[in-house]
Amino acid sequence: MAGFRDEDKRHFPLQDIKSVVELFRSQLSCSVEPNLALLSVTLGYIENVLTNNRALNKVDSGANLEPIFPVVELAPVEALYHKFVCQIKGSVDLSLFTHGVATRDLVKKVSDVIWSSLSRSYHTDRAHLQSLYSYLTGNRLDCFGVAFAVVAACQVLGYKDVHLALSEDHAWVTFGDKGAETAEVTWHGKGNEDKRGQPISVGVAEKSWLYLYGFPVQCTRSMEVAAMVSAINPSIDSHTDSIEMASLQQELLWLLYEMGHLRKYPMALGNLADLEEIDPTPDKPPPIQLFHEGIHAGKVYYNNQHVYPYTYLGGHYYRRGQFKDALHCWAQAANVIRSYNYNREDEEIYKEFLEIAHELIPNMLKSVSLSTLQSPALSPASSTDDSSEKSNGRSTPVAVPLSPLLNDPECFAYLLQLYDGICQWEEGSSTPVLHIGWAKHIVQSINSFSPQVRSKLNILLIGDQGEVLKDEEEEEEEGEKDKDKEESKTEEKEEPKKGRGRGSKGSRAIAKGKGEKN
Numbered sequence: 480m481a482g483f484r485d486e487d488k489r490h491f492p493l494q495d496i497k498s499v500v501e502l503f504r505s506q507l508s509c510s511v512e513p514n515l516a517l518l519s520v521t522l523g524y525i526e527n528v529l530t531n532n533r534a535l536n537k538v539d540s541g542a543n544l545e546p547i548f549p550v551v552e553l554a555p556v557e558a559l560y561h562k563f564v565c566q567i568k569g570s571v572d573l574s575l576f577t578h579g580v581a582t583r584d585l586v587k588k589v590s591d592v593i594w595s596s597l598s599r600s601y602h603t604d605r606a607h608l609q610s611l612y613s614y615l616t617g618n619r620l621d622c623f624g625v626a627f628a629v630v631a632a633c634q635v636l637g638y639k640d641v642h643l644a645l646s647e648d649h650a651w652v653t654f655g656d657k658g659a660e661t662a663e664v665t666w667h668g669k670g671n672e673d674k675r676g677q678p679i680s681v682g683v684a685e686k687s688w689l690y691l692y693g694f695p696v697q698c699t700r701s702m703e704v705a706a707m708v709s710a711i712n713p714s715i716d717s718h719t720d721s722i723e724m725a726s727l728q729q730e731l732l733w734l735l736y737e738m739g740h741l742r743k744y745p746m747a748l749g750n751l752a753d754l755e756e757i758d759p760t761p762d763k764p765p766p767i768q769l770f771h772e773g774i775h776a777g778k779v780y781y782n783n784q785h786v787y788p789y790t791y792l793g794g795h796y797y798r799r800g801q802f803k804d805a806l807h808c809w810a811q812a813a814n815v816i817r818s819y820n821y822n823r824e825d826e827e828i829y830k831e832f833l834e835i836a837h838e839l840i841p842n843m844l845k846s847v848s849l850s851t852l853q854s855p856a857l858s859p860a861s862s863t864d865d866s867s868e869k870s871n872g873r874s875t876p877v878a879v880p881l882s883p884l885l886n887d888p889e890c891f892a893y894l895l896q897l898y899d900g901i902c903q904w905e906e907g908s909s910t911p912v913l914h915i916g917w918a919k920h921i922v923q924s925i926n927s928f929s930p931q932v933r934s935k936l937n938i939l940l941i942g943d944q945g946e947v948l949k950d951e952e953e954e955e956e957e958g959e960k961d962k963d964k965e966e967s968k969t970e971e972k973e974e975p976k977k978g979r980g981r982g983s984k985g986s987r988a989i990a991k992g993k994g995e996k997n
C-alpha cells in the first residue's frame with residue numbers, strides 16, 4: 480500500500496475546507512482504492528486542531544474568538560501514516576498467511592495488534608477517539624475506531640476483501656470470498672466481555688437489534704470513507720461545536736452523496752440531513768428528502784430492519800412542531816423494533832424509545848394543551864363577546880376544546896402502535912423492557928386524548944397480502960350471525976392460529992379513525 484500519490488500531494492498544504500474536499504475527491508475518483516489510513520490521519524489531525532479549546536488557534540475578531548482553519552502540511556501526515564504502516568507490517572508476519580483473501584486468523588491477529596497497543600486505561604466513550612490520528616498520537620480509540628483501524632490495517636497489508644460492517648450501535652468486519660465471513664474485532668458497550676475473533680451468528684440468531692437481523696451496512700472502501708466522515712465529531716465541549724469542523728463534515732458528506740456512496744448508508748444520510756437542518760447548503764436537496772432517502776434505503780437494502788431512519792425523521796418533525804408526523808414516524812420505528820427480542824446489549828435503542836415516550840411525547844402533549852389554552856379565541860380578555868364580563872363582573876369559564884392533535888384518531892392510533900410495538904418487542908425477550916414508569920406515561924398519554932377520539936377507533940384487520948380481512952363492525956355483525964349458527968353447526972376443527980411477529984403469516988391490525996379513507 481503506497482502513501483499519497485503525486486496527484487494527492489498537490490493538494491498539500493491543506494489551507495481550507497475546499498482543499499480537503501478536493502483531496503477526498505481525488506482519493507475517491509481514481510482507479511486505486513481510497514487510502515483509509517491517510518484520510519483518517521488527515522481528518523483526525525484537523526479535528527484535533529479545531530476542537531481543542533486552546534485559545535491559540537483562535538483569532539480575536541472582536542465579537543467572538545473565531546478558530547482559524549489549520550494549515551496541514553504533508554510531512555506530519557505522511558510521518559504518521561508511515562508510523563502506522565511500520566507498526567502493522569512489523570507486527571504481522573505475512574509469510575504465515577495466505578495471499579489473496581484474508582483468514583479468520585489474520586483478522587484476529589490484526590485485531591490483537593491494534594488491541595494490545597491501546598493505552599492501558601482511558602475513558603473509551605470520550606469524543607475524538609475515532610480516528611487513526613488519535614490511535615497514532617495517543618494510543619486511544621473508541622469501539623468504532625478499533626473496528627475502523629482493523630480494516631485500515633488490513634488494507635495496508637493488501638487485503639481488499641476485509642470490510643467494515645455497521646449496525647446502528649456496533650461495528651465488525653466481513654472478509655473471505657464474497658465477504659461471506661464475519662468477525663468481531665472490537666468490544667461493545669460497558670461490562671460486556673469482548674467476543675473478538677468470533678463470527679456474528681449468535682447475535683443474529685438471538686434476534687437482537689444490535690445485529691439488525693443480519694442486515695447491517697456492508698461497506699465498500701468508499702462507504703468506509705463515508706463512515707470516517709460520519710464519525711467526525713465537531714464538538715469542542717458539551718455546549719459548543721467547531722463551525723469549521725461541522726462545515727467540513729457537511730461538505731464531505733455532500734461529496735460522498737453526489738458520488739452515490741451514501742445510497743446504502745441510512746445513518747450517513749441522517750447525519751447529513753441533521754447538518755442541513757442546522758445550516759442549509761444553497762441549491763441542495765432539503766433535509767426532508769434526505770431523511771426519506773434513508774428510510775427508502777432501509778426498506779430496499781435492509782429489509783426495513785433499521786430503526787434510526789424513522790427516529791431521525793421523527794426528531795426532525797418534532798423539532799419543527801409537526802407532531803402528528805413525528806408520532807407517525809415513531810409508530811413506524813416501533814413497528815420495526817417489534818420484530819426483535821430485547822437483549823441486554825440493546826440499551827441504546829431502549830434509551831431512544833424511552834426518550835420518545837417519557838420526554839418528547841409528554842412535552843408534545845403539554846405544548847399542544849398549553850397552546851390551546853392560550854389561543855386568542857379562548858382567552859376571555861380578547862373574546863369578542865364580553866357580555867359575560869358585564870353581567871356578573873367575572874368572566875364565565877370557557878369550555879376549552881382539546882387541540883386538533885388530541886382530537887385526531889390517527890394520532891391516537893399512532894400512539895397505540897408505538898406502545899404496541901414496544902410491548903411486542905418485550906414479548907419473548909430474555910430481558911424485560913417495560914417497568915412501572917412506562918405505565919405511568921402510557922396512561923398519561925392515552926388520557927390526554929378526548930373520550931370521543933378513543934371511542935372512534937376502528938381496528939382494521941389487514942392480511943399479509945395487504946387485503947382488509949374485516950373491520951370491527953363486520954366482526955360484531957358476524958358475531959351475531961355466528962351465534963345463530965352455533966346451535967346448528969357441528970363442531971369443526973379450527974385452523975391453528977397463525978403466529979405473530981416476523982416471517983409469520985399472521986394478520987396485523989391497523990387502527991384508523993372511524994370513517995377514515997383507506
Ligand SMILES: CC1(C)CN=C(N2CCN(c3ncnc4sc(CCF)cc34)CC2)S1
Nearest residue numbers: 623645646647648649650709746787790791
Ligand atoms: C436518530 C439518532 C438518535 C440521531 N443520531 C444517530 N446516530 C448518530 C450517528 N451514528 C452513526 N452514524 C454513522 N455511522 C454509524 S456506525 C454506528 C455504529 C457504531 F459503529 C453508528 C453510526 C449513530 C446513530 S441515531
